[in-house]
Amino acid sequence: MLLYLLVALLxxxxxPYDPLEISGSPCESPGPDHLFGTNDFxxxxxxxxxxxxxxxxxxxxxxxxxxxxLGTGLGVFSGFLGGRTDRVISGTLxxxxxxxxxxxxxxxxxxxxxxxxxxxxxxxxxxxxTQARIIRAKVLSLSTENFVYAAKGxxxxxxxxxxxxxxxxxxxxxxxxxxxxxQHYMLLxxxxxxxxxxxxxxxxxxxxxxxxxxxxxxxxxxWNWFLPPCFAMVGLSFSLSLLGYSLEPWLSPQLRHExxxxxxxx
Amino acid sequence: MELIExxxxxxxxxxxxxxxxxxxxxxxxxxxxxxxxxxxxxGSGKSVLxxxxxxxxxxxxxxxxxxxxxxxxxLDCTPTELRRLRGRELALIPQNPSRALNPLQTVGKxxxxxxxxxxxxxxxxxxxxxxxxxxxxxxxxxxxxxAYPHECSGGMCERIVIALSLAFxxxxxxxxxxxxxxxxxxxxRIITLLGxxxxxxxxxxxxxxxxxxxxxxxxxxxxYAGELVELGDKAAVFENPLHPYTRGLLFALPxxxxxxxxxxxxxxxxxxxxxxxxxxxPEAIARCRSQHPPLFDTGNxxxxxxxxxx
Numbered sequence: 119m120l121l122y123l124l125v126a127l128l129x130x131x132x133x134p135y136d137p138l139e140i141s142g143s144p145c146e147s148p149g150p151d152h153l154f155g156t157n158d159f160x161x162x163x164x165x166x167x168x169x170x171x172x173x174x175x176x177x178x179x180x181x182x183x184x185x186x187x188l189g190t191g192l193g194v195f196s197g198f199l200g201g202r203t204d205r206v207i208s209g210t211l212x213x214x215x216x217x218x219x220x221x222x223x224x225x226x227x228x229x230x231x232x233x234x235x236x237x238x239x240x241x242x243x244x245x246x247x248t249q250a251r252i253i254r255a256k257v258l259s260l261s262t263e264n265f266v267y268a269a270k271g272x273x274x275x276x277x278x279x280x281x282x283x284x285x286x287x288x289x290x291x292x293x294x295x296x297x298x299x300x301q302h303y304m305l306l307x308x309x310x311x312x313x314x315x316x317x318x319x320x321x322x323x324x325x326x327x328x329x330x331x332x333x334x335x336x337x338x339x340x341w342n343w344f345l346p347p348c349f350a351m352v353g354l355s356f357s358l359s360l361l362g363y364s365l366e367p368w369l370s371p372q373l374r375h376e377x378x379x380x381x382x383x384x
Numbered sequence: 385m386e387l388i389e390x391x392x393x394x395x396x397x398x399x400x401x402x403x404x405x406x407x408x409x410x411x412x413x414x415x416x417x418x419x420x421x422x423x424x425x426x427g428s429g430k431s432v433l434x435x436x437x438x439x440x441x442x443x444x445x446x447x448x449x450x451x452x453x454x455x456x457x458x459l460d461c462t463p464t465e466l467r468r469l470r471g472r473e474l475a476l477i478p479q480n481p482s483r484a485l486n487p488l489q490t491v492g493k494x495x496x497x498x499x500x501x502x503x504x505x506x507x508x509x510x511x512x513x514x515x516x517x518x519x520x521x522x523x524x525x526x527x528x529x530x531a532y533p534h535e536c537s538g539g540m541c542e543r544i545v546i547a548l549s550l551a552f553x554x555x556x557x558x559x560x561x562x563x564x565x566x567x568x569x570x571x572x573r574i575i576t577l578l579g580x581x582x583x584x585x586x587x588x589x590x591x592x593x594x595x596x597x598x599x600x601x602x603x604x605x606x607x608y609a610g611e612l613v614e615l616g617d618k619a620a621v622f623e624n625p626l627h628p629y630t631r632g633l634l635f636a637l638p639x640x641x642x643x644x645x646x647x648x649x650x651x652x653x654x655x656x657x658x659x660x661x662x663x664x665x666p667e668a669i670a671r672c673r674s675q676h677p678p679l680f681d682t683g684n685x686x687x688x689x690x691x692x693x694x
Contacts, residue, residue, distance in 0.1 A: 200443075268484035271438055272548060273471025274501050282497060286488040 184242025189249025492529025
């Protein structure tokens with residue numbers, strides 16, 4: 119995961135060529151000059167792969183941030199405060215949830231030609247609806263827990279209970295959703311660009327695959343053209359899952375404790 | 385003036401099986417430094433009474449009557465007013481202390497933040513924390529502060545919960561079965577501790593543990609099926625129990641023969657006519673089956689809800 123982030127940050131220095139620049143002859147095979155060869159315009163595929171990670175990662179993480187943040191906030195407020203606040207929030211969520219996500223994104227990107235950020239925003243907003251639902255359910259069950267009751271009995275303020283008692287308890291859930299969300303949005307972003315609906319100025323992996331498709335790379339069996347972005351995607355998804363698992367004990371003191379006990383047993 | 389005065393309090397819960405009458409016409413007074421033991425079996429309405437006093441019941445519970453705290457009716461207070469009263473004036477020591485602590489924060493952090501909410505500055509809170517922990521019997525407050533609730537034993541959790549409730553130094557403590565699930569040594573320690581910390585405050589001690597109540601309280605109130613059946617000084621109740629239910633409870637004590645009361649308490653959705661205890665009462669007369677007895681004053685502040693004392 120760290121490797122991916124580093125690559126995305128340092129892409130401009132690492133990449134041997136400008137990905138849009140025509141640096142060699144078309145359809146070169148992999149070699150010392152062009153690590154993964156070139157595409158049908160003669161653009162360097164290795165540089166495209168490196169720089170493409172930027173847009174893909176940004177798309178995924180920005181979308182996931184928006185959805186996890188907004189969703190958790192809404193869920194905690196709605197679940198904990200209850201009453202009218204809850205009815206208004208969940209009612210709105212129910213209505214918005216009926217909007218199908220992918221078609222909306224397709225229509226938006228076809229007619230409005232929006233930038234990356236707007237698409238992220240819309241996706242995050244839609245994703246936050248399910249997130250809010252899940253968090254609200256969790257908060258509702260937490261609100262009847264003895265320790266929340268006890269905190270109320272001590273006269274602690276609602277905000278204090280929400281931030282110190284409820285939020286840390288739902289945080290692991292939020293984080294897991296965040297990682298899955300990131301994975302989901304990256305794939306969605308790649309999918310959109312593969313359909314040719316992304317920003318043509320910005321190189322990402324989906325666009326690379328789109329070019330393979332339209333440039334006849336599949337038909338010609340140019341594996342050096344389509345395999346690298348595919349493997350990059352698989353690797354990224356995999357590392358996100360691993361990250362999720364490895365962070366679990368850090369998120370929950372109970373698990374951390376158990377893990378310690380486990381190691382001490384060894 | 386009495387610190388808290390509960391006047392004909394009724395708490396009902398509408399359910400599918402019918403109206404559950406958890407607390408029915410309870411009248412209680414508690415003086416400024418008085419310790420009252422509220423005794424009853426599971427489902428007799430004692431915890432509901434405590435939660436009603438703090439207004440912590442779920443929203444569908446219906447409360448009627450009056451709960452006057454220093455002359456103010458708690459049932460008329462707004463949520464903000466209530467929040468100011470909770471903790472600062474009336475504090476709850478909840479049941480199941482190990483589940484009453486935030487599982488994701490260390491004990492120290494919880495205490496610190498509660499103290500901060502109580503209006504202490506950061507410095508004061510840091511200074512006050514070990515003092516508070518020591519006052520509930522921690523020999524090494526620092527190691528306690530670093531522990532998570534799941535690392536603490538039942539007795540430790542109970543002490544921490546008591547420490548938390550003392551953070552605001554309230555004038556009335558409502559202790560909801562604090563000796564439940566503790567071994568006899570810890571139980572004795574907690575009782576002593578509760579006695580120490582309530583030296584200058586009032587205590588409503590809710591329990592089914594008659595002996596603990598006798599050690600800690602000056603007055604005892606017995607509840608059965610949602611209503612008070614006997615109320616009086618500790619000595620009077622123990623030496624001269626009036627209500628057959630009280631006598632039954634006393635005979636059920638290990639020291640007095642361990643004789644259980646036959647039968648079980650009636651469901652709160654379908655309370656019997658007449659006295660609610662009549663089906664289990666060895667001394668029931670014809671009148672007990674048809675007429676519901678009021679609380680009779682038998683003199684010297686000793687009250688009893690039984691037709692035997694007309």
